[in-house]
Amino acid sequence: MLDPKLLRESPELVRAAIAKKHLTIDLDAVTAIDSSWRAQLTEVEGLRSKQKAANNEMAALKKGSPEFMAKVQEMKAVSAEVKAKEEGFKALEEQWHAAMLSLPNLPHASVPDGRTPEENRVHATHGDPTATSTCAQPHWEIAGFERLVDFPRGAKVTGAGFPFLIGDGAKLSRSLLQFFLDEDVKAGYTEVSPPIFVNAASATATGQLPDKEGQMYETTPDRLYAVPTAEVPLTNFYRDEILDEAVLPVCRCAYTPCFRREAGSYGKDVRGLNRVHQFDKVELLKWVHPSSSYEELEKLRADAERLLQKLELPYRVLLMCGGDLGFAQSKKYDLEVWAAGQKRWLEVSSCSNFESFQARRAQIRFRNPESGKPELVHTLNGSGLAVPRVFAALLENNLQADGRVKLPAALVPYFGKEYLSFQ
């Protein structure tokens, strides 16, 4: 959510943001709702003020006296008027709120123009995609793959996109998680194990509700949502709280399984492990002072990149253009790992600065020691990292002629052996 004052004082900034993100929003309509909301608010508050003044007078009068009874009669009319006005005002206020939520966050000046994913800027490329294994093939075609990752039985037991991981498959997944968490903790993040179901208030604060309701699994009868990412419970940890300035930045990491319905996905995107309904991910999250959020974004990105470097996987860093940035983000980098078998890049992390956009919605603030006033923190997050696509890239890039997969040295202590076998 944007600061409503920004809309009033600098509507041209909001207009420019909408244009840069290539969204279609009737800003004039939003402005109109805002002014009538304010006009009605003033009116309703005036009436209430009248009521209050009368109350104080009546408190001094003798109960049941003629003056008192006259006042009661007089105020009955005012009371009815307030009730009538408030009804309309409440409806308008809901509209106002919805209109405010429809405005996107402002993109940072460094965000390149562009409409489509093709116009994202390649910020950096690490490693040589062409140097990877000559016998690379898409992971789902590797002989014996189904012995490690069983889709058909997952479909029988749960549904499409809920594979079983077995043997070395399960172990590789677990090794990656352990490796990620250890590295993240070394980088200064405090590990958290959060609830993996959240209530509607939390899902609303981080923006999954109301727009992306169809992307989450919802439980009956308690109306809890399976988390689509640890970002949701992690960010909501401090919802409605005022932090000490001295504790900033707060850096945390968390492993959770992530659940996504992925309604509307199709084709090559969903082959094998590229897109599944349940996957494991370690998320990095920071609550920072507004003055340092872009510095912190670079650090966050470097922290996520280091994981890929230690795994010796070729990857590239994309700086997302305005049109592909996302509604709530001010600036976003995607990390994409090279999958030699599919000969394509797979997104394994998305590192974003939300500035105060999420914090306003979630009311996460810190107290400015100079003014004594609460101010909104900036929030950032990024994956560090998502397991299945890293899993896929390791299989595809490191497949040997003998049909085994050689694991990177950094992972060997976690996996316990140098080679993964499909037997």
Add this chain to the structure above:
RNA sequence: GGAGAGAUGGCCGAGUGGUCGAAGGCACACCUUUGCUAAAGGUGCAGACCCCAAAAGGGUCUCGAGGGUUCGAAUCCCUCUCUCUCCGCCA
């Protein structure tokens, strides 16, 4: 799952229909005074929103959440959420 008790400001806690955004205490900040590592006194100290060009100032809302009764609700009624105690069940 059953029975009962409760939810008030950073914390503790008073307040059962009116002048209560809320006594008192603690904590915190500043000031004064006295002075052997502290005491006493004073002042301030919740958040959000609106009006105002801004400052000053003014107004409204918030006593777990939502709704209701009433001229008027922290206080009465209803629903929900959470916490605690006891019983039951169970990793």
